[in-house]
Amino acid sequence: MPEMPTKLAEIVDEFAAAPRDVVLEMLLEYSDVIPPLPEELAGREGMEQVPECQTAFFLRAEVNPDRTVTTWFDCPPEAPTTRAFAGILAEGLAGASAAEVLAVPDDLYQRMGLAQAISPLRVRGGTAILARLKRQVREQIS
Template identity: 50%
Template structure:
């Protein structure tokens, strides 16, 4: 895998978005928002890192205790479907991968989703901020 290629689970999501047009992309993003897993009982939002760049409240936690199997947790309110959708894309695309695979994800991969015509640049920057914070946590864990 080259440093500029998203890992296969994330590339599959990108391919799904690229196969759709306009309103279909919004529907897919909403579908992702409904698929964001609940936090495990032992993890509270208060113990998670906030991502203030997101327009809606978003919190994340990165468990890098095993570098070959990183576990990601995201929390966003149900009334923030765009933010939840972005978090779910990152969760489905990166959860369980190795730290090295996640660190190799291009920072601007989200541009390949083709959402810039239907989602504000400010919201897209929120997705970028989520990935940046995940990567920072992984770098701090080494």
């Protein structure tokens, strides 16, 4: 059984071990790591909206011929917490295989200790982002 990618596991452990008052600061650091969309996705063409998020959030996962997954996220800068979720996934899943992406636990954000630091609505949005990402991967490998 594959495990979640090592880089994502390291991020989860880092958050879980951090004092609560530092968690929000750490989150905000990830809000800036989302790479810009490639030109062909600039109009969000082919991206899926995540309506559970309080802000306009779009994503796309693509399984490459070598079975690695490429992810793209689009979220306005005015939504730093939601952007941080995307930043964590972008960094933690970079170079990951489809099997590793599917092995990411659904309660990822709870494991990180975020449920104690941010609102349940935001955690629900982050969980929905992960669920849609995994569904897109599953659809492409089945």
